[in-house]
Structure formats: structure tokens, C-alpha cells
Amino acid sequence: MLGFLPRHAWAGPAPGGKRLEAKQLLASDPLLTLRAIERISVPVVGLSGEAPANLNALALILGKPAIDRISAAPSPAVRSVEALFRLWLHSLAAAVAGRRLAEWTGIADPQEAYMAALLHDLPAWSALCSAATGTLPPGILHWTRNWRMPESVQYSWQACTFGLDGEPPEDPTTRCVMAAEAIAILAGYPHPHSEGIEGGLLDDIPDEVTRRLLETCDRELETQLSRIHLPLPALRCPPTEDRLRALEDRDRIPPPPPFEEGIVRCLDLGASDRIRPVLTTLLAASCLYLDYDRSFFIQWIGKSRRLLIRSTFDRTAIRADRRIFVPSDHEAEFLGRVVGAGQPMVLERDPSKPHALLDHFGSKACLVVPLSGGSIFHGFLILDQEYSQRSPRPEDILRAQALAGVCAQAWTSVLLRRNENRSKRQAQTDPLTGLFNRRAAISLLEREIKRSERNRKPMAVLMLDLDHFKDMNDTYGHLAGDRILKKVGAILRSSLRGGDIPCRIGGEEFLVLQPETTVDESSLVATRIFTAVEQAGQAMQMPITISIGVTDLRPEDTIDTLLARADNALYASKELGRNRFSVDAD
Numbered sequence: 139m140l141g142f143l144p145r146h147a148w149a150g151p152a153p154g155g156k157r158l159e160a161k162q163l164l165a166s167d168p169l170l171t172l173r174a175i176e177r178i179s180v181p182v183v184g185l186s187g188e189a190p191a192n193l194n195a196l197a198l199i200l201g202k203p204a205i206d207r208i209s210a211a212p213s214p215a216v217r218s219v220e221a222l223f224r225l226w227l228h229s230l231a232a233a234v235a236g237r238r239l240a241e242w243t244g245i246a247d248p249q250e251a252y253m254a255a256l257l258h259d260l261p262a263w264s265a266l267c268s269a270a271t272g273t274l275p276p277g278i279l280h281w282t283r284n285w286r287m288p289e290s291v292q293y294s295w296q297a298c299t300f301g302l303d304g305e306p307p308e309d310p311t312t313r314c315v316m317a318a319e320a321i322a323i324l325a326g327y328p329h330p331h332s333e334g335i336e337g338g339l340l341d342d343i344p345d346e347v348t349r350r351l352l353e354t355c356d357r358e359l360e361t362q363l364s365r366i367h368l369p370l371p372a373l374r375c376p377p378t379e380d381r382l383r384a385l386e387d388r389d390r391i392p393p394p395p396p397f398e399e400g401i402v403r404c405l406d407l408g409a410s411d412r413i414r415p416v417l418t419t420l421l422a423a424s425c426l427y428l429d430y431d432r433s434f435f436i437q438w439i440g441k442s443r444r445l446l447i448r449s450t451f452d453r454t455a456i457r458a459d460r461r462i463f464v465p466s467d468h469e470a471e472f473l474g475r476v477v478g479a480g481q482p483m484v485l486e487r488d489p490s491k492p493h494a495l496l497d498h499f500g501s502k503a504c505l506v507v508p509l510s511g512g513s514i515f516h517g518f519l520i521l522d523q524e525y526s527q528r529s530p531r532p533e534d535i536l537r538a539q540a541l542a543g544v545c546a547q548a549w550t551s552v553l554l555r556r557n558e559n560r561s562k563r564q565a566q567t568d569p570l571t572g573l574f575n576r577r578a579a580i581s582l583l584e585r586e587i588k589r590s591e592r593n594r595k596p597m598a599v600l601m602l603d604l605d606h607f608k609d610m611n612d613t614y615g616h617l618a619g620d621r622i623l624k625k626v627g628a629i630l631r632s633s634l635r636g637g638d639i640p641c642r643i644g645g646e647e648f649l650v651l652q653p654e655t656t657v658d659e660s661s662l663v664a665t666r667i668f669t670a671v672e673q674a675g676q677a678m679q680m681p682i683t684i685s686i687g688v689t690d691l692r693p694e695d696t697i698d699t700l701l702a703r704a705d706n707a708l709y710a711s712k713e714l715g716r717n718r719f720s721v722d723a724d
Contacts, residue, residue: 184459
């Protein structure tokens with residue numbers, strides 16, 4: 139009884155303080171199951187395929203945290219407590235009878251029969267629960283048209299509500315449900331509006347099966363209720379309104395942690411170097427510390443009228459689908475006012491205006507929080523409490539603004555550091571080949587010389603120069619020359635080890651630093667490089683070759699002496715005919 143009586147306990151907390159499983163909650167409460175179906179029906183979920191036709195599948199899709207929030211929704215106004223309890227017991231009795239009938243006869247899937255029988259009285263629930271509370275939308279047609287209602291459930295409630303004109307139902311699950319409803323009535327669990335049954339519903343059921351169903355109905359129902367710690371004898375005497383209000387909570391959701399704790403945790407995001415952790419923390423913290431059910435982060439797409447759902451947190455394993463949508467004109471204007479004011483505002487449904495954004499999320503009202511850090515606007519944080527059926531509270535506005543402000547500043551810091559690092563990389567990188575440029579090469583060479591001397595490790599240096607590159611530029615053009623340089627840069631990256639450092643230090647001149655490498659080891663690398671360059675030239679049908687000079691670091695070497703020796707070795711390769719390497723070593 140958690141969907142329509144979510145806060146009322148009949149037998150105290152579960153043994154050992156354990157919370158009920160999601161499928162146990164759904165199996166005991168038709169309205170909770172309906173609201174779970176409603177939650178998976180909104181466009182943002184975008185589930186594909188058939189709607190889940192049994193409670194296990196529905197519980198698996200939503201998950202326990204989401205169902206806990208749904209079950210915490212305020213109780214709707216009830217026109218008759220006694221009629222409501224009679225209808226609830228009738229639905230449960232029909233569900234357990236339908237499941238057992240399906241098991242014993244094999245005419246339908248037992249789990250599908252249970253769910254269809256549990257929900258077979260949809261119009262009666264709508265009549266008993268006031269639509270003014272917002273717990274249920276008015277009218278059964280709204281449910282069947284807009285919700286992902288399983289076909290077996292739709293057939294069953296239509297048959298049970300409107301009758302069959304004497305014709306047996308074609309759908310096996312519907313036949314099972316109608317027979318189960320008759321069993322429930324005969325077993326002493328009548329419908330609150332009618333105690334009679336339609337004739338012929340049990341004609342196809344063997345007499346022995348009917349007798350066993352009637353004998354076991356009480357026991358089956360008591361077993362089902364025991365799973366949610368409710369005693370059947372007490373429920374046979376419906377409570378009064380006063381007693382309902384006096385009962386203690388059983389499945390109350392724990393209060394949220396202190397809001398100050400959330401601010402402190404978000405402040406730690408200032409050291410992050412990525413945006414994703416900032417965004418993920420913001421969405422989770424909004425639900426955890428502000429006690430909201432769902433949070434979404436959305437952004438405008440360029441200069442278009444479309445919005446992108448970039449990230450979500452809704453306590454379920456459902457991944458947001460249909461991530462791009464177009465808000466209504468009214469909503470687009472509202473979002474503009476939020477940005478202009480720079481503070482959160484509540485977007486409420488206006489019956490006279492279209493609401494594409496609210497419809498997409500399946501929300502009646504939501505808190506829209508602008509995310510701005512410095513002069514940079516990042517997007518909107520959307521918060522709602524559709525699971526627990528509550529409206530945004532005025533006191534949440536300042537707290538949501540504070541939480542979003544801390545995360546927005548962290549986001550802006552990440553962007554500034556990223557831009558700074560990008561500028562540094564661009565200042566040190568050759569734009570054509572992507573290798574380090576001459577300025578970076580000299581700085582890295584100085585660092586590696588000091589490290590090598592400090593650790594007393596060898597170091598080798600390769601000086602490389604493309605052969606006859608000016609002639610190739612004149613013959614094939616400068617665009618071809620650029621392609622050659624890019625290819626050589628790619629060959630250097632693929633031919634070197636992880637710790638080696640390739641650089642382009644001139645037009646067609648390259649430098650490779652090889653820490654902790656001897657001349658002999660470097661000679662093998664040099665052979666691999668000039669051979670790969672020659673093969674690449676053959677593939678490009680151009681006479682591309684490269685000459686290489688190899689040397690090693692020696693005591694008392696400076697940057698100038700080391701490079702001069704490498705350059706002399708390179709000159710020797712040129713003098714010896716090019717397309718080779720030469721070594722200057724002790």
C-alpha cells in the first residue's frame with residue numbers, strides 16, 4: 139500500500155530493519171506499479187521494444203532507489219477509505235489467483251497474469267483517488283495513450299470494465315485475469331462497486347482447479363502480504379481516516395545529509411582537471427543534498443532553438459534517450475529570463491500554453507538553475523521531484539544557486555587551465571608535424587642532459603635531415619613537401635620508444651633525444667628510421683631519403699658541443715652519399 143498509502147505502517151519496520159525489495163513493493167501496490175509505468179513512459183527515457191509485461195522486468199528497469207522515491211509520494215485524497223481497501227484487497231486477491239491459475243493450467247505466463255490482474259481495475263482507482271492531488275492523471279485514456287502500458291494489461295482492464303458481450307476473450311492472459319477476478323469475488327474479496335461476477339468466466343476452468351483456487355486464495359494472499367510485513371486479519375477491518383494519520387512511518391526515506399557537507403565536497407572540485415567529474419558531482423549532489431528525485435544538465439546547441447541533455451541523474455539505471463529536443467516558445471522565453479536574472483526559477487505547467495520541455499521530462503514543475511562561472515554561461519540544471527510527487531520548495535532556490543555556483547566556478551577553472559595548457563602546447567609544438575619545435579627541443583635537451591649527469595645514465599642524440607628536400611619542393615610543389623614532412627613526423631613517432639623525444643628544429647631538419655640509450659642502441663633506431671623513410675618515399679612515388687648523425691653525451695658536454703658533434707656526424711652521412719647514418723662516438 140505504498141503508492142496510495144506510502145507512509146502508513148501496519149506491522150512496524152521490516153525484521154532487522156531491512157528495506158523491502160523493489161519487486162515486493164510493486165507486487166503489493168497497484169498505484170505504485172502504475173506510477174512506475176508512468177516514469178518509464180516519458181520521452182527522455184526513450185525505452186525501445188515492448189513495454190515490460192511483468193513486475194520483475196519493471197523493477198529491474200527502474201531500480202530500488204527510484205521506486206523508493208516513488209513510494210514516498212504523499213497519499214492522494216481518498217473518497218472512501220473502506221472502498222479503497224476493498225478494491226486493494228480485491229486486486230491483490232485477483233493477482234495471486236491469476237498467477238496460480240496460470241501456473242496450474244499453463245494458459246498464460248504467471249508473472250504477466252499477476253501484473254495484469256493487479257492492474258485490471260484501473261478505472262476504479264481513478265474514481266476513488268482524487269485527481270486534484272496530482273497523484274494520478276484524470277481519465278483512463280491518458281494512461282493507455284501516453285504510457286508504456288503492456289498490451290496484456292490494456293486488454294485485461296478493458297475486458298473487466300466493459301465486459302465481453304458473451305464472447306470469450308481471445309487473449310490468454312485476459313481469460314486468466316477475468317477468471318481470477320471471479321475467484322477473488324467468490325473467495326470473499328468483492329469489488330467495492332459490485333459483488334457479482336459475469337457468468338461463464340469459470341466455464342473453461344476445470345472444477346478441481348477452481349476448487350483449489352478458492353481453498354488457497356486466503357493463504358496465497360496472506361503469503362503475499364507477509365512479504366511486505368502486513369497481517370491479513372487486520373486488513374479485513376479497514377481503518378478510519380484518524381487511524382491512518384496516527385500510524386507511524388515504515389518506509390520513510392532517510393533525511394538528506396547536511397547541505398554544508400555538499401558545499402565542502404563541491405569545493406574540492408576546484409582541483410579537477412576534467413569537466414566530467416564536476417558535472418557528475420553537481421547532478422548527484424543536487425539530488426543528495428537538496429533531496430530532489432532527478433537532475434538533468436541541458437545546454438543550447440549553438441545558435442539553434444534546440445536543447446541537448448548532456449547528463450542526467452535520476453536514481454535509476456535508465457540512460458537518457460532522445461537527448462535533443464525543442465522547447466516551446468514559452469519555455470524558451472522562460473530560460474532566457476533565468477539567464478538574465480542569474481538565479482533559479484520554478485517552471486510550472488500552464489494549461490493554456492504548450493510545454494515541450496516539461497513533457498519531455500514528464501514533469502509537472504521543475505526548478506531551473508543557471509550554471510554560470512565568471513562571465514561564462516555553461517547551461518541549465520533542471521531539478522524535479524516527480525518520483526515523490528512534490529513541488530520545488532522556495533527555500534531550495536538559494537541552496538541550489540549556491541551549489542550550482544560552486545560547481546560552475548570549478549567548471550570555469552577547468553576551462554581556463556585547459557586553455558592555458560593548450561596555449562603552452564601550441565607554443566612548444568610544430569603545427570605541421572605535431573612534434574616539439576626548436577624552442578621546446580632546446581629546453582628538453584637541457585633537462586635531459588642534467589638528468590643524465592645526475593643519474594649517470596647514457597644518452598644519445600640523433601640529428602636528421604631530409605635529402606634534396608629543396609629540389610623536391612621545386613619539383614613536386616610545397617603541398618607535397620608538407621605531406622613529406624608530416625609523413626616523416628609520423629615515422630619518427632612510430633619508430634621510437636616511449637621515452638624518446640622527436641622534434642622538428644628547422645625546415646627539413648629533425649632532432650631525436652634518447653635518454654638512457656647507448657650509441658649502439660641508437661644505431662639500431664637510426665637504421666629503422668632511414669629504412670622506413672625510404673620505403674615511404676617508394677610508396678608515395680617520390681625519391682624521399684634521410685641522412686642521420688648519431689652521437690652520445692660525454693662528460694663536460696654542453697648543448698652546443700653535443701649538437702655540434704651530432705651535426706658533424708650528419709654532415710659525414712651527406713658526404714658519404716646520403717640515405718644512411720654516421721656515428722661520432724668515443
